[in-house]
Amino acid sequence: MSTLGNKPDNSLVSNAFGFLRFPLNxxxxxxxxxxxxxGVPFDMATSGRAGGRHGPAAIRQxxxxxxxxxxxxxxxxxxxxxxxxxxxxxxxxxxxxxQDMSETLQAHTEKLLASGKRCLTxxxxxxxxxxxxxxxxxxxxxxxxxxxxxxxxxxxxxxKFDHGTMFYHAPNEGLIDPHHSVQIGIRTEYDRDNGFTxxxxxxxxxxxxxxxxxxxxxxxxxxxxYLTFDIDCLDPAFAPGTGTPVIGGLSSDRALKLxxxxxxxxxxxxxxxxxxxxxxxxxxxxxxxxxxxxEMLYLQAAKKGE
Ligand code: MN
Ligand code: MN
Numbered sequence: 467m468s469t470l471g472n473k474p475d476n477s478l479v480s481n482a483f484g485f486l487r488f489p490l491n492x493x494x495x496x497x498x499x500x501x502x503x504x505g506v507p508f509d510m511a512t513s514g515r516a517g518g519r520h521g522p523a524a525i526r527q528x529x530x531x532x533x534x535x536x537x538x539x540x541x542x543x544x545x546x547x548x549x550x551x552x553x554x555x556x557x558x559x560x561x562x563x564x565q566d567m568s569e570t571l572q573a574h575t576e577k578l579l580a581s582g583k584r585c586l587t588x589x590x591x592x593x594x595x596x597x598x599x600x601x602x603x604x605x606x607x608x609x610x611x612x613x614x615x616x617x618x619x620x621x622x623x624x625x626k627f628d629h630g631t632m633f634y635h636a637p638n639e640g641l642i643d644p645h646h647s648v649q650i651g652i653r654t655e656y657d658r659d660n661g662f663t664x665x666x667x668x669x670x671x672x673x674x675x676x677x678x679x680x681x682x683x684x685x686x687x688x689x690x691x692y693l694t695f696d697i698d699c700l701d702p703a704f705a706p707g708t709g710t711p712v713i714g715g716l717s718s719d720r721a722l723k724l725x726x727x728x729x730x731x732x733x734x735x736x737x738x739x740x741x742x743x744x745x746x747x748x749x750x751x752x753x754x755x756x757x758x759x760x761e762m763l764y765l766q767a768a769k770k771g772e
Contacts, residue, residue, distance in 0.1 A: 484553025485526050485588075486760065487533040494554035495581045500770075501549060501763060502583045504574065505556035508567050509742070511593035511629040514710040521741035522556055522588040524707075524752040525759065532760055540726075541764050549767040551586075564627040568597045575601035584766070586759060589739030591709065592619060595694050596632040602692055602735045603641040609735075610689040611636070611647035611662075612682065612728065614721065615696035616712040618649050618656040618664065629709075629740075637661070642692065648685045650678075650724065651699035653714050667699075667715050675720065679727040690734045693762065695725070697740050697755050705754050707746025718754050725758055729765045736762045 484490045485503050494502045505522025512518065536544055545551075557574055559567040571587075575598055578585050587598055592615075603609060613619075617630060624631035633649075636642045637660070644661030653667040663685050670678055698708045701715035716724075741755045 483526070483530065484555075485756070486529045486551070488551045488553050491552040491554055494552055494583065495577050497552055499550045499552040499583055501551045501586055501766060502578050503551065503553040503586050503588065504571075505588045506567070506571055506590035506594045507556050508559070508564070508590040508594055509709070510562070510564050510567075510591075511627045512591045512709045513628070513630060515742060515745060516709065517742035517744040518589055518591040518709060518740055520743045521590060521739070521752075521755070524741055524743035524746070524749070525588050525738070525756045526553070528749045528752040529756040529760070531753070532756055538760075538764070541768070543767070545760070545764055545767045548770045549763060551763060564593075567594075568627075572597040572601045576604060579605040585735050586762065587737040588755075588759070589737060589741070592629040592694075592696050592739045593627055593632060594739060595737055596635060598735065598737060599632070599636050599641045599692060600639070603639075606690040606734050608640060608689075609642050610686045610691045611642045611644075612686065612691055612693045612731070612733075613647065613649045613696075614651050614694070614699040614716075614724075615649060616651060616667070616698045616715055617654045617696070617710065618652055618662065619696075620657055620660055620662065622657075633662070634660075643689065646686055646689050648682050650682070651716050653712050670716060670724075671720065675723045675727065678724065682728070683730060686731055688732065691731045693728070693733050693736045695736075695738045695758055695762075697738065697751060700754055705751040707742050707744070707751030708740045709742050710740075718757075721758065722761060725761050726765070729768050733762075733765065738762075
């Protein structure tokens with residue numbers, strides 16, 4: 467078994483790789499990919515430690531260790547046999563200009579969705595999810611949000627660009643329905659009256675995974691789902707490289723079991739955010755993010771059948 471999955475035809479360019487060594491395609495709108503990966507090197511909306519702008523590069527770098535050919539445990543098939551994935555690199559925006567990032571990312575995502583692609587995006591801080599939701603809601607209508615995080619990010623008192631306010635704005639803009647949305651792993655104070663179901667970290671760590679998954683499915687129902695994973699949902703022991711770590715989080719094992727259990731949902735868009743490699747140790751956080759992203763793609767591949 468080779469670790470060099472998707473080896474480029476020209477082996478001299480072995481450093482030019484996308485996530486999981488998927489092909490790089492800087493013109494992704496015209497391609498025939500099922501899912502397109504985009505990085506967003508943006509961290510100007512952080513409240514604590516900045517550095518998430520380096521997240522996409524760290525996730526891609528460590529993902530080369532996951533680029534095995536063949537079946538991946540516990541799945542019984544090779545992702546590449548069922549799903550065509552391309553990596554289009556990072557969104558380019560005027561540095562220091564959060565408005566430009568937001569508009570550029572939204573326009574890019576709208577164009578991908580209009581051309582029949584689905585989007586997996588790497589942050590960047592969690593603010594990037596708001597322009598992503600705007601683009602997805604234009605295409606799919608109002609969605610359910612499945613949100614893994616230590617924080618609800620529903621705070622009303624932040625500035626226009628604040629990585630703690632996206633899910634206050636998103637229901638107000640009609641992008642998501644909080645009554646069909648669920649926030650998993652929360653362990654910071656939050657508004658209890660805004661309609662979201664919060665499954666806090668203490669209960670998610672104590673409850674049976676199957677029981678939690680059944681509740682998530684019950685809440686979400688048949689709605690189109692946007693899946694967002696803030697890596698600080700994991701305990702800092704499993705993900706130290708992030709901007710606002712909070713102890714008492716999920717293990718990587720529990721998070722993987724929960725994500726793998728979402729395959730019955732109609733997931734139409736996905737992101738993994740808040741990896742800040744400057745605070746990471748041994749690439750542990752980037753590896754967790756890359757592995758979770760890979761499992762999210764497996765969910766989509768599993769749906770496509772043989
Ligand atoms: Mn967040
Ligand atoms: Mn968070």
